[in-house]
Amino acid sequence: MQPKVEEHETLTIRVSRLNGGSRTFRYNDGYEEVIISKVVKWINTSSSAEGPTELELNQAPLSKIKMRMKNGEVAAIEPAYHCISEKQAKKCIIADGEVIFTKGKMKVRLNSVELFDWLLVGWKFESVGAAEEELLEETLYTRYFNYLNNTYSDFIMCPTIDKIERINGDTRRHIIHASALNYGAHHGDVPYDRIHITLTDTPEEGVKINKVIIEKAVSGKESLLQCRRGN
Known part of the structure; x- marks a missing residue:
């Protein structure tokens, strides 16, 4: 059995x-x-x-x-x-x-x-809670997530700052690439969707969302990697 x-x-x-x-x-x-x-x-x-x-x-x-x-x-x-x-x-x-x-x-x-x-x-x-680098990424993601409208309110699971680029080498101006999964798929009935956000953060204009892409039906392997659970 x-x-x-x-x-x-x-x-x-x-x-x-x-x-x-x-x-x-x-x-x-x-x-x-x-x-x-x-x-x-x-x-x-x-x-x-x-x-x-x-x-x-x-x-x-x-x-x-x-x-x-x-x-x-x-x-x-x-x-x-x-x-x-x-x-x-x-x-x-x-x-x-x-x-x-x-x-x-x-x-x-x-x-x-x-x-x-x-x-x-x-x-x-087994670790207790999130590692320090994950907490920093969650804090950054939360800051930028607030600039999105309610259409994307479900994308709060396993937030990741995928890449940070300096604009012309300036330490105060950045292009941020962030992603997260939708919490609605948390119970495993359907595959996760994933949001990809590209934005700029500068002293002059503050945070400006440049691009939002929704990746539908992320594979199980990709969702594990998103949540730092893959090999």
């Missing part, structure tokens, strides 16, 4: 280690949504693994993920183990790259190196 998790139906993912803290990722957080997205992708693209699905240890799992869904369901992910009996004693070692996924009556053993690594240690190294 292959589990199928819908990203937009996921409310939170909480990871906790037996010794080592915990952290909760929320889908309605613009920066944590991408983390939930990749965890869901790893689940849905994992392969079946042979072996028992019951934890053959009388102790809590080393690390565990709890996924809460909008419909109230809870799914769990924990490391899988290989157990052998030696001289009437059972010895269990963690199964590298394998996890146990449980949701309702479904309990399956999966092979996913990425999910396994993230479950054990990867979640600890």
Whole structure:
């Protein structure tokens, strides 16, 4: 059986280690949504693994993920183990790259190196909020976005300053190229559209919008790159 998790139906993912803290990722957080997205992708693209699905240890799992869904369901992910009996004693070692996924009556053993690594240690190294350079770009984009009319009010997702050119080398006069995705496609029902804005910013004329282009149905790869989520 292959589990199928819908990203937009996921409310939170909480990871906790037996010794080592915990952290909760929320889908309605613009920066944590991408983390939930990749965890869901790893689940849905994992392969079946042979072996028992019951934890053959009388102790809590080393690390565990709890996924809460909008419909109230809870799914769990924990490391899988290989157990052998030696001289009437059972010895269990963690199964590298394998996890146990449980949701309702479904309990399956999966092979996913990425999910396994993230479950054990990867979640600890996820950034909190936006990086400093992203915040600077968002601030600039917000300043220039205010000069657009309401026709483009939905283009507020993953704003990027793509290029800044000095006019005749002057540090006070610039040509700005900016872009962003439309928030309306946030839930994944339709592809994103992307706005491309070209403007000038000078002391004499202030901000002047020169060109606005709407790129329709941006590919999934391009939308990930726009949001700094691509490879």
